[in-house]
Amino acid sequence: MSTKRTFGQEASVEQAYELDVAAVDEDGFEVVEERPELRPTVELEIQAKVDTNHPDAGVSGLTLEAEERMLAREWEIAKTRTRWDDRPESDREARTRRMVSDQSRARRVEFQKRAASVDRRLEPGRVDPRERLSREELAAVNQQATRIHRMVKSSVSRAVLSKQLAERLVRGEELVSAAVAVIEKQWTRPGGIVPIAKVGDVPRGEVTVEGRVERLWVPSHPAIMQVGLLEDDTGRIRFTVWKKSNQAMVKEGERVRFRAAEKNWYEGRCSIALTWWSNTEFPDRGAWWE
Structure with missing residues (x-):
């Protein structure tokens, strides 16, 4: 009911x-x-008549205030879509490129000033030391830089090496001693290939070496994958590859490059071990797609 x-x-x-x-x-x-009956007030009725009979009123059925708000929004959208400087001969793009270039140059100079507080050679406006050398000295420096770049197999360019040599020559060093110092610096820098004879002198726990696998032995422990001798023009060193390192297998007579190999000492002899952080490269092997 x-x-x-x-x-x-x-x-x-x-x-x-x-x-x-x-x-x-x-x-x-x-x-x-x-159930109270809802009726509009006198103010609402008057406002409705004004909005309806207004000459600018549209057919959307909106009030005058809503119509004005909608027209203002449409004007704002059209204004933002219109380019301020739309002349055919406008140079707006060129001015924008110049402004961006100036800002980039200012940021670079500011960065060089901060870097110069650590290394004075990075000071902006510093004269290149190679400009102070004669033509014969510059030719000898470039020749030594090419030889060092080929010897140490560094990622540093020949231009950087020649600049380092020139700086030492300007300070009064001989070319031979300057070349030896630059070679030592490249060998001891992180990521540089260290000669096997210099592995023990590197003040780091990890080194990168390259040479040929002279001999391989049977591992004496199940956790060891491979153990052998690596040889280059300066000497030999024993290497150990752990199974957990997930390294590629090497063969006798093959030229390999061990990156981030960990140094170990036993009875006064230095050896290296390949861990999970190490990497094995084969310079003589072709690309896999070949």
């Missing part, structure tokens, strides 16, 4: 419709529904 709330008690709507009379309570008063 459907019911509705009354002022007195609940009454049956169906019964009221069946009798076709107004529903009354027990005291005989007519039951009134609690």
